Amino acid sequence: METLGLVQAGACPFRGRGPAVDRYATAFFTKKAELADLVCDEWVVLSERNGVIDPDAEVEGVDREFTELEPAERARWATDVVAEVSSRVRKNEFDRVVVFADRPVRTALKDRGGLLSRVAAAGADTVEPLSGIGGRDRQERWLDEQLAIRREAADPAADDIDADLDELS
Numbered sequence: 001m002e003t004l005g006l007v008q009a010g011a012c013p014f015r016g017r018g019p020a021v022d023r024y025a026t027a028f029f030t031k032k033a034e035l036a037d038l039v040c041d042e043w044v045v046l047s048e049r050n051g052v053i054d055p056d057a058e059v060e061g062v063d064r065e066f067t068e069l070e071p072a073e074r075a076r077w078a079t080d081v082v083a084e085v086s087s088r089v090r091k092n093e094f095d096r097v098v099v100f101a102d103r104p105v106r107t108a109l110k111d112r113g114g115l116l117s118r119v120a121a122a123g124a125d126t127v128e129p130l131s132g133i134g135g136r137d138r139q140e141r142w143l144d145e146q147l148a149i150r151r152e153a154a155d156p157a158a159d160d161i162d163a164d165l166d167e168l169s
Helices: 027-039 069-092 103-112 117-124 136-154
Strands: 003-008 017-019 042-047 051-053 058-060 098-101 125-127
Touching: 003 027, 003 069, 003 117, 017 136, 027 051, 027 098, 042 069, 051 069, 069 117, 103 117, 117 125
Parallel strands: 003 042, 003 098, 098 125
Antiparallel strands: 017 058, 042 051
């Protein structure tokens, strides 16, 4: 099963140009990106300013959060992002899209962008592992736990641990 991960960026703590993965390198983003790297075949960054971008794409630092966008901007952003994600699903024949994003972004993608129906029409299921976990602190603890499990599983001395994505949902 081919999986595409969507990792929400958030406000960029760094000014200037650089690779997206470095510009958005907050602790929360880095944890989501690391888990996406472990459980997805490919992952992209969801940027408030740039939409869907590859982790190594050069970007200019961003200094605001998604929730600071006006409602019309959020709707336009969500529509554009879902169109790009659906296109990538069709082009690369992904079977699953895993969304590592907080509630406002997930809601905009689903309600304004039609994420679930458009990704399904493109041929993939959608999984939202951070849904229902609570606030950022609880999500970070969950990410820490998932990363620890997968790191231990990657250790040749560790017992086999089923890293099936169904556990993420």
